[in-house]
Amino acid sequence: MIQPPTQTAVAAAFPALVWSEFRGGTRAVVPRDELYKTLEFLRDRHHFDLLVDITCVDYLNYRGATDRFGLVYLLAATETNERLTVRTFVNEPDLVVPSAVPLWKGADWMEREVWDMFGIQFEGHPDLRRILMPEEFTAFPLRKDYPLQGRGERHNFPVLTREEG
Amino acid sequence: MAIEVPENVVVSRLDSLASWCRKNSLWPMPFATACCGIELMATGASRHDLARFGAEVFRFSPRQCDLMIVAGRVVMKMLPVLQRIWQQMHEPKWCISMGACASTGGVFDTYSVVQGIDRFIPVDMYVPGCPPRPEQLIQAIIDLQDTIQREGTISGREFATRQRQQPKRALVELPVITLPRGVSHLPQGVRIE
Numbered sequence A: 001m002i003q004p005p006t007q008t009a010v011a012a013a014f015p016a017l018v019w020s021e022f023r024g025g026t027r028a029v030v031p032r033d034e035l036y037k038t039l040e041f042l043r044d045r046h047h048f049d050l051l052v053d054i055t056c057v058d059y060l061n062y063r064g065a066t067d068r069f070g071l072v073y074l075l076a077a078t079e080t081n082e083r084l085t086v087r088t089f090v091n092e093p094d095l096v097v098p099s100a101v102p103l104w105k106g107a108d109w110m111e112r113e114v115w116d117m118f119g120i121q122f123e124g125h126p127d128l129r130r131i132l133m134p135e136e137f138t139a140f141p142l143r144k145d146y147p148l149q150g151r152g153e154r155h156n157f158p159v160l161t162r163e164e165g
Numbered sequence B: 001m002a003i004e005v006p007e008n009v010v011v012s013r014l015d016s017l018a019s020w021c022r023k024n025s026l027w028p029m030p031f032a033t034a035c036c037g038i039e040l041m042a043t044g045a046s047r048h049d050l051a052r053f054g055a056e057v058f059r060f061s062p063r064q065c066d067l068m069i070v071a072g073r074v075v076m077k078m079l080p081v082l083q084r085i086w087q088q089m090h091e092p093k094w095c096i097s098m099g100a101c102a103s104t105g106g107v108f109d110t111y112s113v114v115q116g117i118d119r120f121i122p123v124d125m126y127v128p129g130c131p132p133r134p135e136q137l138i139q140a141i142i143d144l145q146d147t148i149q150r151e152g153t154i155s156g157r158e159f160a161t162r163q164r165q166q167p168k169r170a171l172v173e174l175p176v177i178t179l180p181r182g183v184s185h186l187p188q189g190v191r192i193e
């Protein structure tokens, strides 16, 4: 839920935003180039002080989809009790978006997770490493073109026998 | 020529004496990574009371244990840890794979979950179930005790047998079934070549 005055003010500042409603929630699609400025504006001018989550959706083979990856930022304003979903789309091969760590410290691990699972690069992130998968893993497992059972990584280990143990 | 022994002396083989000592004081190493671990705790707790079988002293240091109980899924990132802990345990040592996940990967047939720990470390006893009841785990421990008594040797020669050396199953991937477009599941009895 977002208050109508807030929405008007944000829409006036960023005319490129595309607004929609779903089950009482407000969503705004923002072009990637304006993403950082929009987030900064929301945080500084409209009390969106809490970054609830950053996540990503792979729209490969999704019906009606035109872009490959949809990046989702869930924001909340703890003072005014407003919530807003900000989305942006990125396509291969240019999977770079500005990092939100300078705005919200909590974005650090969330962005690492999105990098780990989808391979989206966050420019300006202080330490963009894998967070869940092992360091030597090379694929991005939540992409739709990655097979569910993997490419044999799960069985790529030395076998211990009784003698070696 | 008969040798006379006093009445309170029992004659036995050294192997069987050592095995008898070992089997009655197993020290489990709980490698509990998921829900099966809860049943493992229940097994050690007062109601099921693993102490009746001499295996109640759970130690969290591999150096002090001789029975590893793997209870739960083991993922790619955890497997090197599992192997290292197994290597840190002193001989003689045994391993129980508890539950569907540890034995086969269970329902988690995904990129990150190892499809059975017996592919990478030697396993002596499997416990089926999801999760197995504490009675099943106790039965596995009793069966393991029988095995130790039956085959055990003081020098651990039984571990050198070929069958104990190899991983239990071939390292083959199950085929990945790809369904035709628009089909969400296979009708019973239909096979895809």
Ligand code: SF4
Pocket (backbone or CB within 6 Å): B034, B035, B036, B037, B071, B072, B073, B098, B099, B100, B101, B102, B106, B129, B130, B131, B132
């Ligand atoms: S076998 Fe069942 S209870 Fe045990 S770890 Fe797997 S899912 Fe959990």
